Amino acid sequence: MSDTPTLGEDLKRLEEIVRRLEADDVPIEEALAIFEEGVGRLRAAKLRLAEAETRVVQVLRDTAEDGTVRLEPLDG
Amino acid sequence: MSALEEAWTVSRLARTVKQRVEQDFPATWVRGELVGLKRYPSGHLYFGLRDDLAKVDCTIWRSVAARLKTPLEDGMEVFALGTPSVWEERTALRFNIVQVLPAAAVGTAAQAVERTRQALLADGLLDPGRKRPLPPFPRRIALITSVAGAAVRDVITVARRRWPGIEVLVIGATVQGDAAPAELVAALELLPRIPDVDLCIIGRGGGAKEDLAAFNDEAVCRAIAAAPVPIVSAVGHEVDVTLADLVADVRAATPSQAAEFAIPERAEVARRAASLESALGGAMRTLVTRRQERLDRTRERMGAALLQRLRQQERRVHAVRVALPAALERHVRRPRERLAALGARLEPAVERRLARARAAVERQAAALHALSPVAVLGRGYAMARDETGRVLRQVADLSPGTRFTLRVSDGEVPARTLENP
Numbered sequence: 237m238s239d240t241p242t243l244g245e246d247l248k249r250l251e252e253i254v255r256r257l258e259a260d261d262v263p264i265e266e267a268l269a270i271f272e273e274g275v276g277r278l279r280a281a282k283l284r285l286a287e288a289e290t291r292v293v294q295v296l297r298d299t300a301e302d303g304t305v306r307l308e309p310l311d312g
Numbered sequence: 313m314s315a316l317e318e319a320w321t322v323s324r325l326a327r328t329v330k331q332r333v334e335q336d337f338p339a340t341w342v343r344g345e346l347v348g349l350k351r352y353p354s355g356h357l358y359f360g361l362r363d364d365l366a367k368v369d370c371t372i373w374r375s376v377a378a379r380l381k382t383p384l385e386d387g388m389e390v391f392a393l394g395t396p397s398v399w400e401e402r403t404a405l406r407f408n409i410v411q412v413l414p415a416a417a418v419g420t421a422a423q424a425v426e427r428t429r430q431a432l433l434a435d436g437l438l439d440p441g442r443k444r445p446l447p448p449f450p451r452r453i454a455l456i457t458s459v460a461g462a463a464v465r466d467v468i469t470v471a472r473r474r475w476p477g478i479e480v481l482v483i484g485a486t487v488q489g490d491a492a493p494a495e496l497v498a499a500l501e502l503l504p505r506i507p508d509v510d511l512c513i514i515g516r517g518g519g520a521k522e523d524l525a526a527f528n529d530e531a532v533c534r535a536i537a538a539a540p541v542p543i544v545s546a547v548g549h550e551v552d553v554t555l556a557d558l559v560a561d562v563r564a565a566t567p568s569q570a571a572e573f574a575i576p577e578r579a580e581v582a583r584r585a586a587s588l589e590s591a592l593g594g595a596m597r598t599l600v601t602r603r604q605e606r607l608d609r610t611r612e613r614m615g616a617a618l619l620q621r622l623r624q625q626e627r628r629v630h631a632v633r634v635a636l637p638a639a640l641e642r643h644v645r646r647p648r649e650r651l652a653a654l655g656a657r658l659e660p661a662v663e664r665r666l667a668r669a670r671a672a673v674e675r676q677a678a679a680l681h682a683l684s685p686v687a688v689l690g691r692g693y694a695m696a697r698d699e700t701g702r703v704l705r706q707v708a709d710l711s712p713g714t715r716f717t718l719r720v721s722d723g724e725v726p727a728r729t730l731e732n733p
Contacts, residue, residue, distance in 0.1 A: 242449060243581070247581070250585075251588065253592065254592055258595050258598070264599075264603060271592065278592065285582050290479070293480070293481050293482065294459065294481075294482045294484065305502060310482055
């Protein structure tokens, strides 16, 4: 799992942002800031959703000397 | 008569019984003693299973019979997996068997599994609380199974359908036979060395149902428990639950189902993202509109409030202006009236006090008069005083030739003592 926000986090935060914007008491400065954040997260989520083709890879048992694992495309 | 007119035919009874019995009857393990075994030329097997109280006729079709590992014989205690069916011609019930295990073999295998289960239980590996949730949006899924098996194809099919873009890493391992446990453990031990794996499916597709031993193996179970990512078991067996299923974070019946559990529907997530997009824009527009309206309302309210206060002030000024002369009048006139009233009351009082004082003075003057030496002189006495006014009371005060004044009742007379007495 990577350090960048996951799709799940992006979607969850987006839901929070929408809820916050719908609240009556949000200061306009905050509203603008979280709206921009929401736009950014939305862009990231859509990018992730647009990823194209399923990749199927076989993990080879005979690993390299340094212990890294070798991967080889597999025809699914 | 109508009841008789509606009488069933025998075949209808037989058909109905068959439907009732066979409908929704799940495959069931039955334990009993095998009796009256007959092997027909067709290859089908017929026999009975019984216990102390009951007996059931059983059939094993040729295809199943051919796969039996242990030859069956009368008197054998067996576990049989099957479903009941009704032979309509005789309305006779038959237990249709798809798998047979000799109880003796099951006994030892079952005891071994139970020992392993106890060991895992003692170490807390079967604790439901240690089950990890699957990551909601995996990108990279590991699949431990036989490369030649159907599981690879099944998982890839589901992955392509549900979320194109997902990556499937196949880690090959034999899933049956003596080599299976060691290969499964080795495959599981590779997981920490592959970066960014979100979860792992371990299992087998179809194949011979009876050989689940590798998935009851203690080393395999412990390797599953130690895996760095959530594990979905997919042993491909509806009836038996293996120990691997119990240790895994999620149990699926088949590899396809495991993939369904592990991989979300991208279309659904895309719909959610789209609805969030419109909700985000909508919420912002609504917010701006609402703020605008609120501003307008505030401006109107402020105008109205100011106007109202202004009018109030005007009214107060007016009221003061009207009331002022009267108030001034009240303020000035009232002291004047009080003075007059006081004056009116004061005069007689002063008079009375003056009169009283006068009377007192007259009384005291009378008293004084009684005491006065002048008054005494009136009675015939005279008073001698020298030039300084000192009263001369003794002979010594009046030496011969002394000049003095003699005070009588109506005046003074100069006098002198004689030179020679």
